[in-house]
Amino acid sequence: MKSKRLSDSIIIRLLALSLAIMIFGVLSRYYALGSFLRQDLGQVVSEQQLALAGYVAHDIDDKIRQRKALLSRLATALPPELLDRPDALRAWLKERYQYQPLFSIGLFVVRPDGRVIADYPEVPHRMQVNYGDRDYIRQSLQGRFYIGKAITGRSSGVPVLPMSAPVQVSGEVPAVLVGVTAIAAPGFLDLLQQSRIGDHRDSFLLISPRDHQIITGSQSELTLQPMPEPGRDPLHDQAMAGYRGAAVAATPQGEEEVRAIVQVPSTGWLVVAKLPGRDAFATVARVQHFTLRQALIAFVVFSVLACGGMYIVLRPLFRAARHADRMTRGELPLEPLPIHRKDEVGYLIASFNRLLRKLEDKQTELAQMAHHDSLTGLPNRLLLSDRLHVALAQAQRRETRLALLFMDLDSFKMINDTLGHKAGDKVLWQAAQRLSGTVRQSDTLARIGGDEFVLLLSDLDDKAEDIARTVADKCLEAFDTPFLVSGNSCQLGISIGIAIGDGYSNPDSLLQAADQAMYRVKKTGSSGSATIHL
Template structure:
């Protein structure tokens, strides 16, 4: 017999337990949520400040690199005979208008003794007559390498500036002159992300030269080219000079705490510091948490009443379902399908579950595809071609048709990466993959192993060596045509190793051995002069 006592029903127990736990539970939940949210929001604020600092530092370093590269191009194009003809040299330098935008107050060529400029653009009468006392002149004369100066006050313009000095060397590596570019720190488009900007309402940016303990620039232009405080007076600056990088909270000697992010600017050996008091940085976090606590308090009691009423309503179908199931278990009602009294809700749950299942299946398919393909070129990766190779090796044991494996390694790809950067190198690999696709059949597989290595699997061929040589020749010819990537004409070639597996052979090599054979043949091709192919020859 079904017991109908009030305290025994699931509905009554759920309502009672929820009622008892709600008051204490909402307090505990609010406490833990606010603690977790507090940490998450602090981490988010810190991450935003760090990412902004990294972006600004990268922007400054890129602009310094651009100026250095531009000076190198000018240095390489200087007609060296004009160094002995100041008037002609002055006319030539004045014509280099495109680079003057980067060095608006000074593009100079000075003699190796540091005397008056041979030529300068713009031509200023206030140029000093000697540069022998400048740190950059001493460094470039001694090292005969490009030098970035410390932050300084340009004597010709009395403005904070940085000097980039490039030596002009004779064939015997003696100094023939020095090309220097002077960029005011306040030049439009140079350090705009620092000047007048600040992280938060009470923060600031500081650009420092740790080697010279000098401020290069700060959010306030008045701080430019001034000495840093003595060690011990500013823990943020001391930490930066000691090698601290990234984001952290630093406590000053007086007890004040600051959220600080520090990033390197490698070209000039400078540091960018973003700092703001923690009270200012985390003020939005504190405001949000206060609002959450207030809302929780105001909504607590009404929420409890609504929750109990809603539970009573929502659990009614469960009570009906439990009664039906109990009657069928007791035998007072024959077994039959239970009619859903909440058809819409059940349908919604089913539909939501089906949608979730579909999305999970779609994600699984995407993950499976990502696991089998190279993320850069979209070609099959090492795992995919290993699976295909194992399958093909099993197939040719039962067939008279063989297969061939071509191992391609690009020649001199690293200098392209080093010269034009990884972005250009990646774009070249993508274009190269597209071109190699045109050299193989649809049934064959082109894969990228990683770096500048590719594999081509030719399957189901009557004469695998002839097919492999034909494809290798097609690949060499295809790569012989120059590539144009990001405006750069690039020429690459490949050394190709060929390994053959004949169909129906009594003793078949393993997939890994076949790959090793192709690898050895590729190195033979490289040893024979590159830009060619070689067929694996057994030592026996």
């Protein structure tokens, strides 16, 4: 029962509504703020990634250009006559290598048939290797500088990046000068390989779209790995199709990632800077968690304050409800409720009080209608019966007597038939007024139907019959004066039957005796009274 009252409480409902609105606002702010921060932070992080990738690409481009410039100068400066003197050519290479050791694996010169003429530093098995199948050898034999595909060196056994420049003599290419740099060589790609974005190990990739190859990356195990198959990574596919820039994309594993793609101008390679979404948008998650924590605290504080505030505001209403409930159960009399404030609650209680007064007035009116004759205003048969029982009980206690006068108007039917019922009603009203003027305030004059009236005289002594006859004579005298109705003078008589009884008389017997006495008078054909003792 108590839980039912709680669920029906206006405070609980208002609180639930307020909390629902508050929760809706918090969730809206949670998602709206998260979306805004993700969008704003995503743009900032993308620009940062683009700047980092651009910086790394610029560094790689500088390193490649240095090596290209050096190798091209050496190829141009190489004396053609040394091509037939391997030892002298090796000495020449040694001198230049020691002066600018940009190619960590070394320099060597290859004939058009792919055989090595000389190298430095000297590698024992290099002279036996045929390089004719290498892409960079074939391209340089056609007279141009070329950066070969990154491979695992045949002689060194480590991932290397070969570059080649043609040695031209009179428009012919009798040899190719090759410079090989280990991909992991210090001062070459170490900015890309050693840099980390936050705690993310796989921060950078260096990709060769021409060779469909990952040259190297922040994770060394990615070196010389093939690129993903088309369709596995949409952003990678876009990069292969020419897209350059930064975007938030999903990895093949379905994880969110911020990637920036920048091209190395001198090679066509792509530098890819990567940052996992969980790191990129960690601030968003922290802000959202902070928002939820603050909302939870506000939720608790609001609940306490709202409950207390609404209880204080609505306390007069609760008091009024309890007061009204006790009145409906009969524990308190029906009375206006006290008004403590002039706000909406006070206005409601005042309206209730006005309604209560109207109900009391209506109840009084209904009681009047239930116990009184609507035409004359005299008590009706029901009220007469109640007062007769009270008078009999009183007479029994005091050992007194009472009299009941049953009166019937003579010639009243003729007035109704000749002048109409409205005229008859007026005659009845005038008759009631005349009879009322002849009785005491303690007596009861009632109209019990038609033209019949009953007068109850209570608390009489041994001279009850004399008193009753005296009152009957007054009633007869009241009818000596004609009645004026609609300009007509009407003379009416009255037949009065008197029943005398005491406290032990029966109410119905009294009324029947008075009625019989009245009919005795009727039979005489003239007004008068007759008495019967019980």
